[in-house]
Amino acid sequence: MTPDRIPVLVGAGEIVHRPAEPGLAREPADLMAEALRRADADAGAKAGSNLLASLDSLDIVNSVSWPYHDVPAALVAHLGQRPARLVYGPVGGESPVRYIHEAANRIARGESQVSAVVGGESTHAVAAAQKAGITLPWTTPDPNWSRTRGRDFLHPLAVRLGVADPVTVYPFYENAIEAHWGQTPAEGQAESAALWSAFSEVAARNPAAWLGRATSAAEIATPSGRNRPIAFPYNKLMVANPMVNQGAAILLTSLARAREVGIAEDRLVYLWAGAAAVEPRDYLNRDHYHGAHAQNAVLDACAGFAAAEEAAFETCELYSCFPCVPKMAARRLGLAAGAVPTTTGGLTFFGAPLNNYMTHAAAAMIRALRARPGTAALLYGQGEFVTKHHAVVLASRPPREHRLPQDYSVQAEADGRRGPVPEFVEAATGEATIETHTVLHDRDGQPHHGVVILRTADGRRTLARVPATDAATIALLKRPDRTPIGTTGPLRTAADGVLEWQAA
Known part of the structure; x- marks a missing residue:
């Protein structure tokens, strides 16, 4: 493949905003625009070679915290430019990984020269303003705005019983995997707490984190006033924390363009390949709860790409909305006991800017790979209720075999592994x-x-x-x-x- 078709990630921009008072908070579109500018600066192009000014493709991660009528228009107003391709995506925690993968595919097909992925949320500011009775001076809200939630597509009985939100559904998997692995609930809880404590230590070293403090496993595992039980076995410090003001952006271009604008070779990150698959959307239509065929197929495929390149995943970011997700993924990948599969800090301690955590994770991964020349890493995201899975292999060296553009679906493999699904009934006796x-x-x-x-x-x-x-x-x-x-x-x-x- 010629350098003008080889995609590289060249810039990572993040912002965490903690205003002195709610009225000074920046709205999500403003955070996105600032993150894009920071990604452009991070690329380190030579003077006069502004990559952002040449941006021709921009994917916006679905934003939830402010009821925009038109998110792309709001971002354009803050950024001051409109790329030829401007797309606002659907809800999904895996979506930033997909957008980065698709941007790399477009560059590999010659459809784009400079692409970006961006997202931002100001959930904390909105909640603080509501509490203080302040009207935020942001883009005029849409009075008819709404967003899709699990209760809109899950079984009505699940909604009625209160198990139609992530925090109440993921415990079904957590409890099932512990039993399947032969753990007692106490043993499973201890593993989760130790893992989350290690994640918190990574967040404490990340200047873009929201909480950013190391927390002991004992504090995480023990219910308390600040760590109340939510849905067994999860306490508050085990679940994603969406109350943040954070934005992040990733900038991609071709290898030829990166060299043309003077970006140093040791700042380039290559996307080798990736994979994606989904589970049935209604979790009551799955064959079991002690694993996910889509997750396994995606991770197996990415492990295969790394093996073909004679590389190991020296760094991993495994999605961490709830402990069961990285615990399942780490076992599938065969990671060593005690491995800490995050460069970011996790959705509890780094913060969970709703659909945009994996954009921040990609930013942290770019920094980690720049610091480890010649190494490979796995970036794995998940969406909905253990439903949507997407992962990519990133590396600080080019692949020996270029696989992009790539049809990344491994859905047929995931579906082929699925067992019989029991009939669901609302009425039963005995x-x-x-x-x-x-x-x-x-x-x-x-x-x-x-x-x-x-x-x-x-x-x-x-x-x-x-x-x-x-x-x-x-x-x-x-x-x-x-x-x-x-x-x-x-x-x-x-x-x-x-x-x-x-x-x-």
Whole structure:
């Protein structure tokens, strides 16, 4: 491949904004524009060679914190220029990885010379302004604005039982994987807390992090006033923290253009290849909860690309909205016990700017690769409810075999691994066995109710509630020394028509 078709990541820009008062906060589009300028400066082109001025393709990560009528128009107003290709993407935590991959593909096809990916959120500022009763002087909000949530496409019974948001759905996977791996809940919780503590130490060294303080495993694992239980087994310090004001951008160009504008070779990062696949969107339509076929297919493919280049992943960023995600991915990749698969700090301690965390992760990865000449790394993102998976292999050296442009879908491989999916029913009688479970808590840390995914005697799947008044069954669901998965008990239909389950 000729240098004018070889894509390289050349610039990473980030901003974290902590105004003295809410009224001084910068809106998301402003953060995006500043991140793009910082990415351009980071590239280090020679004087008079402004790559940003030549930007011909820009992907904007879906922004949620402010109800814009037209996000691209707001960004253009703050940036002062409009690229020929300007695209605003859908919701998805994996989306920044996909946009970077697609930008590299466009450069490899000769469709773009200078591309960028950008995102920004000001969730903290919006919440602070609302609390203070301040009207923010930002782009006029759209009164008809809305966004898609899990409750818009998941099963109505899941919505009714309160398990239609990430923080209440990922525990189903967390509890299932621990049981599948032969861990007690206490052992699984200890692993999660140790991993999250290590992530917090990385965040503490990252100047773009929101919390940016090291936190001990004991503090993370122990419920407290600042670490209340949310959905078993997760405490607050184990879940993504969206209350941030952060923006990030990645700038890409061709190798030829990078050399033309004088960017030093040791600042270039190459995208070798990548892979993507999805799970069924409704999590009740999956064959099991102790893993994800799409995740495995994506990680296997990327490991194969690295092996073909005789490279190992010396650095990894494994998506970290909740502990089960990097724990599953690390095991699939065969990472050593105690490995810390982040360069960024994780969505709890670095911060979770909604769909845009992986743009920040790419920025941190670029810095890490520049500091490690000749090495390769994995950038893996996930979206929705263990649903959408996309990963790319990045390196601080060019590949021996150029694979871009690339059809990166491994969907057929993921689907081919899928087992039979049990029929889902809302009504059932008799005995049923726990497939996985969680317990939802009030803001005061007390159990509100439990939710169990069950298998009936004839193998069908159903969803049932455990009322907080059933203290014995709630205690069983939260028992630290033995998983309740596999426990059988009777079903009954409550007065409101919802199934309830009780330990036998």
